[in-house]
Amino acid sequence: MSVESKIEQNIPLAPLTTFKIGGPAKFFISVNTKEDLLGAYRWAKKNKEQVFILAGGSNVLINDNGVDGLVIKINNSGMAVKGERIECGAGASLSKAVRSTIGNNLSGLEWASGIPGAVGGAVRGNAGAYGLSMSDFIEIIEVFNKKKKKFEIFSNKDCKFCYRGSIFKKKNNYLIWSAVLKMKKSEFIKINSLIEKYSEMRAKNQPKLPSAGCVFKNLDFVNLRQNTPIYANKAVEAGAVKGGKVGAGWLINELGLKGKIIGGAKISLEHANFIVNTGKATAENVIMLISFIKQQVRTKFGVQLQEEIQYFGF
Numbered sequence: 001m002s003v004e005s006k007i008e009q010n011i012p013l014a015p016l017t018t019f020k021i022g023g024p025a026k027f028f029i030s031v032n033t034k035e036d037l038l039g040a041y042r043w044a045k046k047n048k049e050q051v052f053i054l055a056g057g058s059n060v061l062i063n064d065n066g067v068d069g070l071v072i073k074i075n076n077s078g079m080a081v082k083g084e085r086i087e088c089g090a091g092a093s094l095s096k097a098v099r100s101t102i103g104n105n106l107s108g109l110e111w112a113s114g115i116p117g118a119v120g121g122a123v124r125g126n127a128g129a130y131g132l133s134m135s136d137f138i139e140i141i142e143v144f145n146k147k148k149k150k151f152e153i154f155s156n157k158d159c160k161f162c163y164r165g166s167i168f169k170k171k172n173n174y175l176i177w178s179a180v181l182k183m184k185k186s187e188f189i190k191i192n193s194l195i196e197k198y199s200e201m202r203a204k205n206q207p208k209l210p211s212a213g214c215v216f217k218n219l220d221f222v223n224l225r226q227n228t229p230i231y232a233n234k235a236v237e238a239g240a241v242k243g244g245k246v247g248a249g250w251l252i253n254e255l256g257l258k259g260k261i262i263g264g265a266k267i268s269l270e271h272a273n274f275i276v277n278t279g280k281a282t283a284e285n286v287i288m289l290i291s292f293i294k295q296q297v298r299t300k301f302g303v304q305l306q307e308e309i310q311y312f313g314f
Contacts, residue, residue: 004039004043007027010025021062021277034177037177044070054074057117058118058212061309061312063311081101088119090119090176097112105187107191113202114203115127123159139180140154141154141179144174145174146172205270214274218247219305221241227301235250248272257293258272262285264279265277275290
C-alpha cells in the first residue's frame with residue numbers, strides 16, 4: 001500500500017488531543033514505520049505542503065480553523081524491556097511505559113503515572129513532576145533528521161535537555177522516533193507504593209475536565225525575587241518554591257483567578273495552572289484566557305510567564 005493511498009483529507013484533530021479543541025487537518029497520515037515517515041515527507045515536498053507532527057495529543061492547542069498542511073501522527077508504539085532498559089517508540093503512551101516498568105520491577109518512572117501523552121512528546125518537552133524529568137532516564141534517542149532525510153542516534157548529552165525543553169523543541173530539524181530509558185531494579189511493593197502516592201496527589205490536584213496539562217512553565221525564583229521580593233518571601237513561606245522554581249499555579253492562585261471563564265475555557269478550580277474545556281471551548285477562548293493571565297501576572301508581580309503548551313497550526 002503506497003503512502004499516498006494512506007493520506008486522508010479533512011480529518012478532525014480535536015478527538016486526537018487531550019484538550020478536545022481545534023479544527024481538521026487538510027491532510028493526515030498515521031505512521032507506524034520509518035518507510036511511511038520517509039514517504040510522508042517526500043509526499044509533502046512533492047505537493048508543497050507544510051508538515052506538522054502530532055504525537056499523543058497532550059500539551060497542544062490546535063487552531064480552530066484547523067491545520068493547513070500534512071499532519072503526521074506518530075503511531076510507532078512498540079515497547080520492549082531489556083534488563084534495566086526500556087525501549088519505546090515515540091508513539092507509545094507514557095502510561096503504558098509506566099506499566100511496563102512496574103511489571104518488570106523497574107523504578108524511575110513512578111512520577112509519570114497518570115500523565116497523558118506519548119513518550120516522544122514527553123522527551124521533546126522534557127516532561128517531569130515531583131523533582132524528576134525524562135532527561136534523568138534517557139540514554140539514547142533515535143531521531144529523524146528532516147533536512148538530511150535520514151535517521152540518527154543521539155546521546156542524552158546531544159539532546160541538550162533543559163527545564164521543559166530540549167534541542168527538539170529549540171530546533172525543528174529533528175523528529176524523535178524512539179527512545180531508550182535506563183531504569184533501576186527495585187521491589188514491586190516500593191514501586192507500587194510510589195505510584196499510589198503520586199496518583200493520589202495527582203487525583204487531588206488535577207482537573208477531570210479536558211485540558212492540555214500545565215499551561216505555563218514554572219518561574220525562576222530569582223526572577224520573582226528581583227521584581228517583587230515581598231511575594232518571593234511569601235512564596236517561600238507557602239512552600240511554592242521547589243528546585244529554584246516558583247509554581248506558575250501559585251502565582252495565578254494569588255491573583256484569585258481560579259474559576260475565571262472566557263467562553264468555554266476556564267481556569268481550573270483544582271489547579272490554577274490548568275485551563276479546562278468546559279464543553280464548547282475554542283482555541284480562541286483559550287488564547288484569550290492565556291493572554292489575560294499573563295497580563296495580570298505582569299501587572300501584579302512584574303514577571304512574564306511562558307507557555308508550556310505548544311500552539312499547533314497557528
